[in-house]
Amino acid sequence: MTNTTAPKISDPSVLTVNNTKTSRQSSPPDITSPKPHLAPAPMAPPAATTSGLTRRSPVLIPFTTCHFRTSQGACKTTPRLKSASVNTDGSHEESDENSRTILEASGVDVAAMRESYESHGLTKADLAADPIEQFELWFINWIRTEPYDPNAVIIATVDNNQWPSARAVLLKGVDKNGFVFHTNRTSDKGKDLERSKRVAMCFLWHPLERQIRVVGQVEHLDDSISDAYFASRPRGAQIGAWASPQSQVLANRTELDDLLAVTKARFAEDEDDLGSPVPRPPHWGGYLVRPLSIEFWQGRRNRLHDRLRYRRAESQAHLPSNESDWVIERLAP
């Protein structure tokens, strides 16, 4: 990987993501209306527990998800309820036919779930020359649509046996150098990243019928930036970063609770005293993803979606996005 100067995340042009606000906002050119959100299904009350006994509690499995919405957002199916039993250990028993799965008993037809994407089209003429700028425009639109962790993104890594794995993280910054997230560098994903320096990211912004895919190279964020971000975290999360050996197998929850208690004591935290400041653990920090390709996907009717991908040569990965030669090409849906 090419060594480069540290990204200037403190730069006012940087969009910093903290779940409640962004430090820079401009009016997006496209105003997108999400499809109406459906009310969440009512949850069954938790099964009653008695000491040492597993008691069966009848519950209703709700089926209120709409799988046949019209383009106007109306639901074409009638919610159904089927009765079943759920044991306190989480196992289920259906009351009618044991051969049917819970989904079948609840009338859920996964294969029939489909949406028709009809809101927008996307052409090269719609795109900014700089893919990071294009990302920011779509992201601002998205955070106005989704209030709950709009900065969540799936990242995929590959281990030394070429097994891929994917998990969510929170995007914590984006600027001309790329995308930032923080994690434990000795976790499974951390080991993968340290070894391969490669990552894929997938932002799924379904109510806007959009997806953004990024493939890039990772490098450590400058220590001072990781320190500053760690210092901004709630104390509980700081302690947790020391206490949890992320990705390691635990015997039970008590093991984690014990690790937490030891860590709290280490930082002299007790019920009466908040304790000493918590420094960033040496194994914890930020990664900067320098993109090599960024694909913008816009859902269209009959699965003939618009896919426009920016890509640049690996030799340009160290350059700010607005100083790179990006090729923009349309991909078949």
Ligand SMILES: Cc1cc2nc3c(=O)[nH]c(=O)nc-3n(C[C@H](O)[C@H](O)[C@H](O)COP(=O)(O)O)c2cc1C
């Ligand atoms: C919405 C969401 C956001 C998350 N954000 C982070 C994050 O920013 N950093 C992190 O290390 N784990 C985050 N996690 C937990 C990861 O998904 C994952 O469980 C953890 O990092 C261990 O992954 P690994 O064992 O593959 O390394 C998040 C999980 C969810 C559901």
